[in-house]
Amino acid sequence: MRSTRCVDGIATIVVDASGLGRSAAAQLQRELEDAVSRVDGVDEVRVALMADKVQRQIIVVGSGKGGVGKSTLTTNLAVALAREGVKVGVVDADIYGPSQPLLLGTAGQKVRAEGQTLIPTESEFGVKVLSMGQLIEPGKAIAWRGPMVGQALSQLMDADWGDTQLLIVDLPPGTGDVQLTMLQKFKPAGAVVVSTPQDLALIDATRAIDLFNQAKVPIVGLVENMAGYLCPECGAVSSPFGQGGTESASQALGVPFLGRIPLAMEIRVASDTGQPPAASDTPHGPHFAGIARQLGEFLGAAKG
DSSP states (O other): OOEEEEETTEEEEEEEOTTOOHHHHHHHHHHHHHHHHTSTTOOEEEEEEEOOOOOOEEEEEEOSSSSSSHHHHHHHHHHHHHHTTOOEEEEEOOSSSOOHHHHTTOTTOOOEEETTEEEOEEOTTSEEEEEGGGTSOTTOOOOOOHHHHHHHHHHHHTSOOTTOOEEEEEOOSSSSHHHHHIIIIIOOSEEEEEEOSSHHHHHHHHHHHHHHHHTTOOEEEEEEEEEEEEOTTTOOEEOTTOSSHHHHHHHHHTOOEEEEEEEOHHHHHHHHTTOOGGGTTOTTHHHHHHHHHHHHHHHHHHHO
């Protein structure tokens, strides 16, 4: 409560609503109006909600092509940062192929709205999420042109994120309408680029980096995914997608190399069941935690 006064039957209350989302703030206002209106001598109640603007950072996770594990990395980075106390939200900007509800275990949960404003869903891992996958029927195709996709992205980004400090945006593959809308309208603090080690994926990842450079979005670094397979039967390590290509590319491009994620059955099974490896002390959790730690350092430096 910042101040209260009552003059000629009009009660004026100024309240600090910092950290509250729009729906929570509206609920607080209704409760105050109801309580104060019952006080003798009060004919009218005026409530003013004051709040410091949340300094929210945005990180995009992108790739030049599909199938490189971008969404899985997004999920696990968010979960790893949430375990460190960061208030994180995930925006599933892959409008045509949303997967975050499955990865974060929120599939089947409908999104609420206050008027035209969406209310993000709370996952069990302390990460809020919004996705087109929560707004359409499972398996239904989205056949939208660019302007509609841009509007959908804006609605996800402009949702009631409350006290969320960081939004991690799972971009679709490529360099199309969603990427352009995100870079031009929302000005991310940085971009993480994901690639598998083979040459074809690296060529596409280079295109994604070039797009971010053109938009003057700093590159947090490159992540090499599916970087070696440990056979559960014989213990031999093979590299079906090659080895070390992403690290070499990062050196050639002059961008940081953030680390490798192995090709592991455990990661695939955990992701399909909505239990991200970063959420627990699994053998593969440290891979994601190490990358998340570097992202946290980048954000701290960017915040200044």
